[in-house]
Amino acid sequence: MDIVVCIKQVPDAASVKWDHKTGTLIRDGVQSVINPFDYNAIEAALSLRDELGGKVTAVTMGPPQAQDAIREAMSMGVDHGVVISDRAFAGADTLATTYTLSRAIRKLGSVDAVFCGKQAIDGDTAQVGPGLAVRLGLPCVTCVGEMEIMEGGAGLRVKRMCEQGYDVVEVGFPVLLTVLASLNTPRVPSLKGKMRARKADIPLWSAEDIGAQKDKIGLAGSPTKVFSTHIPKFEARREMLPGTAEEQVDALVDKLKEAGII
Amino acid sequence: MSNVNYFLTEEQQMIVDLARQITRDKIIPVRARLDETEEFPWDIMKDLAQADLFGLYIPEEYGGLGGGCFENCLAVEQMAYGCIAITTTFAASALGGYPICLYGTDEQKAKYLPDIAAGKRLVAFGLTEAGAGSDAAAIKTTAVEDGDYWVLNGTKQWITSGGEAEIYTIIAMTDKAKGARGASAFIVEKGDEGFNFGKKERKMGLRASSTRELVFSDCRIPKDRLLGKRGQGFIIAMRTLDLARPGIGAIAVGLSQAALDESVVYARQRVQFGQPIISFQAIQHMLADMATYIEASRALVYAVARTIDAGAKNFSKLSAMAKLFPTDVAMKVTTDAVQILGGYGYMKDYPVEKMMRDAKILQIYEGTNQIQKNVIGQALNKEYARK
Ligand SMILES: Cc1cc2nc3c(=O)[nH]c(=O)nc-3n(C[C@H](O)[C@H](O)[C@H](O)COP(=O)(O)OP(=O)(O)OC[C@H]3O[C@@H](n4cnc5c(N)ncnc54)[C@H](O)[C@@H]3O)c2cc1C
Ligand SMILES: Cc1cc2nc3c(=O)[nH]c(=O)nc-3n(C[C@H](O)[C@H](O)[C@H](O)COP(=O)(O)OP(=O)(O)OC[C@H]3O[C@@H](n4cnc5c(N)ncnc54)[C@H](O)[C@@H]3O)c2cc1C
Numbered sequence: 001m002d003i004v005v006c007i008k009q010v011p012d013a014a015s016v017k018w019d020h021k022t023g024t025l026i027r028d029g030v031q032s033v034i035n036p037f038d039y040n041a042i043e044a045a046l047s048l049r050d051e052l053g054g055k056v057t058a059v060t061m062g063p064p065q066a067q068d069a070i071r072e073a074m075s076m077g078v079d080h081g082v083v084i085s086d087r088a089f090a091g092a093d094t095l096a097t098t099y100t101l102s103r104a105i106r107k108l109g110s111v112d113a114v115f116c117g118k119q120a121i122d123g124d125t126a127q128v129g130p131g132l133a134v135r136l137g138l139p140c141v142t143c144v145g146e147m148e149i150m151e152g153g154a155g156l157r158v159k160r161m162c163e164q165g166y167d168v169v170e171v172g173f174p175v176l177l178t179v180l181a182s183l184n185t186p187r188v189p190s191l192k193g194k195m196r197a198r199k200a201d202i203p204l205w206s207a208e209d210i211g212a213q214k215d216k217i218g219l220a221g222s223p224t225k226v227f228s229t230h231i232p233k234f235e236a237r238r239e240m241l242p243g244t245a246e247e248q249v250d251a252l253v254d255k256l257k258e259a260g261i262i
Numbered sequence: 263m264s265n266v267n268y269f270l271t272e273e274q275q276m277i278v279d280l281a282r283q284i285t286r287d288k289i290i291p292v293r294a295r296l297d298e299t300e301e302f303p304w305d306i307m308k309d310l311a312q313a314d315l316f317g318l319y320i321p322e323e324y325g326g327l328g329g330g331c332f333e334n335c336l337a338v339e340q341m342a343y344g345c346i347a348i349t350t351t352f353a354a355s356a357l358g359g360y361p362i363c364l365y366g367t368d369e370q371k372a373k374y375l376p377d378i379a380a381g382k383r384l385v386a387f388g389l390t391e392a393g394a395g396s397d398a399a400a401i402k403t404t405a406v407e408d409g410d411y412w413v414l415n416g417t418k419q420w421i422t423s424g425g426e427a428e429i430y431t432i433i434a435m436t437d438k439a440k441g442a443r444g445a446s447a448f449i450v451e452k453g454d455e456g457f458n459f460g461k462k463e464r465k466m467g468l469r470a471s472s473t474r475e476l477v478f479s480d481c482r483i484p485k486d487r488l489l490g491k492r493g494q495g496f497i498i499a500m501r502t503l504d505l506a507r508p509g510i511g512a513i514a515v516g517l518s519q520a521a522l523d524e525s526v527v528y529a530r531q532r533v534q535f536g537q538p539i540i541s542f543q544a545i546q547h548m549l550a551d552m553a554t555y556i557e558a559s560r561a562l563v564y565a566v567a568r569t570i571d572a573g574a575k576n577f578s579k580l581s582a583m584a585k586l587f588p589t590d591v592a593m594k595v596t597t598d599a600v601q602i603l604g605g606y607g608y609m610k611d612y613p614v615e616k617m618m619r620d621a622k623i624l625q626i627y628e629g630t631n632q633i634q635k636n637v638i639g640q641a642l643n644k645e646y647a648r649k
Contacts, residue, residue, distance in 0.1 A: 188284055188309045190313050191280060191315065193314075194280065195276070198276075
């Protein structure tokens, strides 16, 4: 099995601050972490490898520091990793991101399964997985909440979670899946993995290395134009309702009626 | 947290970081529940296995990491910050595994160590009996040669991980007449004929750790399960305990640190008489003593562990000190933590009452603190006689 897992470094939600003037994130001094769903993607890739054999390669597009994310994935047991990094990639929207990732994955060679997180907690579009599947010509199942290997390793039987239930999908290899947090519990890193990761040589691939067309990457390859961003203001007010439980409920109902909510 | 520079290597820091991550993500969230239900922490044992921590002290040729006493101390200190019952389960496996590491034949090592290092099988160490606690030489369990077998009879009491572990290092009398030189060590496996488990204890603290009787009734094991030489049983037991005691000290340091952290955080936010209670000098002095004793404990444990790893020959006295002082400190610090949290500290909603209940065991197991003082005192007597 040749398995690829796409991981994204995102700002640590716990330490993020906003610049209220420009309406953007203050990225300076904010720690980067692996996108939470991507841990589940890593675990899914590793468990598939543990069952069927083969190797797992982690791929990330980002600045050179994204090597830290690859090292962390390797400390959990991922075999290899690549950072796709080039100033020319800056400003990529999902169209450019999926193009870039697909070029890198093609360069890796044959692939039987690609795992992505359902969505990144910063960009939040959930488009990269499906977009990448189209670029690679792979069948795609999104929002996978359960996964089992079919008889003889013929493919995967997965639950695609929907708003009001789930679909059970059987899909052969090669395939691309985007995964939910409920799929699994990511394993802890191991000491041997950490030691291997520390010494590992993690290649940085440039636009040229992956043979990317200049007009399809970065800002140039991104039809999405951001005109402005703003921080929504939360102006919730709080009011304590006095009295017995009945009186409080009555007062609440009145207020909801007054506000036209019920 | 400690701000002393203990000059850890990059690998040692990795061990600390990994153990801390597991403690934060896996141990702390479940400790109160496991304490309540007395459930054996299998999930966490699997995480520790996945993390390679069971192999810390085992040579690399058997799948371990080839670390020493110090690396083990670093790992258990971090885990104990979360829960010493869970840490004890981990540490007891090393207590049972050390004898195989130190005295096993090549065949025994090849047979058992890879599984132990991988955390696939837990180990237990069985010395204590109903009539033989501090006085280990009073054990009555016997092992008698019978052709190609040894036949064990007797009952071990209060054995950590009894029933859950799959490999047991057992000390039994082989030549009663020879007294302390009449004991031998054996490897017994769960499932061996005539080997059963007795009652599981219900305890004041350390509740997620299983403490159980081991019952041997004509338990037949093959000859090659003898560990070390016949008659070496107590030497093996004492050597093992000497190696393990700094680890108990490290567990005490981790527990104490957790109690201090809870205390300072609470004292800064609890307001009485219009001010945070940390502004009262009585509270500050208590915290100051706690912090100072903890750092002294840590420095002692680290220094002794490193001395052992550097190849010291006679370290019974030092390892007794590295158990005695930090565990007494842990009892005091956890008691003071409950005091600082006042009535809230006595409630199960806060973690310090468990810390205080748990701390007591550290002064009792692996040799009571009175016995540690005997060891230190006797060593001093010997050292000064030579001068
Ligand atoms: C309106 C808009 C405008 C934007 N403008 C800019 C801009 O001007 N400049 C700029 O730098 N960015 C910009 N971005 C961010 C950028 O488009 C996205 O971060 C990026 O394309 C990934 O999309 P996502 O974060 O929504 O990922 P999702 O599609 O939510 O991620 C799903 C999964 O895809 C994989 N994945 C996502 N990104 C990567 C990656 N880089 N490497 C490997 N795997 C990955 C992961 O497995 C992830 O869990 C913009 C985003 C939006 C929505
Ligand atoms: C939770 C738990 C887990 C344990 N796990 C294990 C295990 O995995 N394997 C194992 O083999 N054992 C285990 N033990 C046993 C433990 O090591 C003994 O409890 C300990 O050695 C003390 O023995 P005792 O309890 O019989 O106390 P006793 O020896 O009866 O001592 C009672 C009191 O007398 C004092 N005392 C005794 N002799 C002297 C002396 N000469 N000088 C001064 N004071 C003295 C003691 O310090 C103590 O205060 C465990 C015990 C507990 C409680």
